[in-house]
Amino acid sequence: MELILKNVKKKDYPVLKSLAKSLGFEIEEKIDKPYNPEFVKEILEAEQSIKEGKGIRIKLEDLWK
Template identity: 45%
Template sequence: MRLILENVDEKHYRLLKEMAKSLNFTLKNEEEAEREYSKEFRDKIDKGLRSEAEGNGVKISIEDLWK
């Protein structure tokens, strides 16, 4: 089960972090959550983004998408 907390004040964050540790919960920050994707998958996404930035992408209009 996952619990996501957003917009937590720093003083409350420290308290919640200590409570979670005392209950043996696993804590992950946003950066760690991003690393859940495999390196191979992230490399493919990065390659596609670089290719698009270099102008090697193909644009399809929404109207033509379902033809």
């Protein structure tokens, strides 16, 4: 049988982990990362460059030319 716990609070995790160990359960931690870290870095750098005035403005009507 498999049991999945979701949205466990950080303060409750050690208690659940020690309980599972004492009962002889196998513990498998899986942390989902929804985005590629390199992609996130590129987006944050782009936002920073726009704040610094390094971006290019294009009028909406010129976008499809």
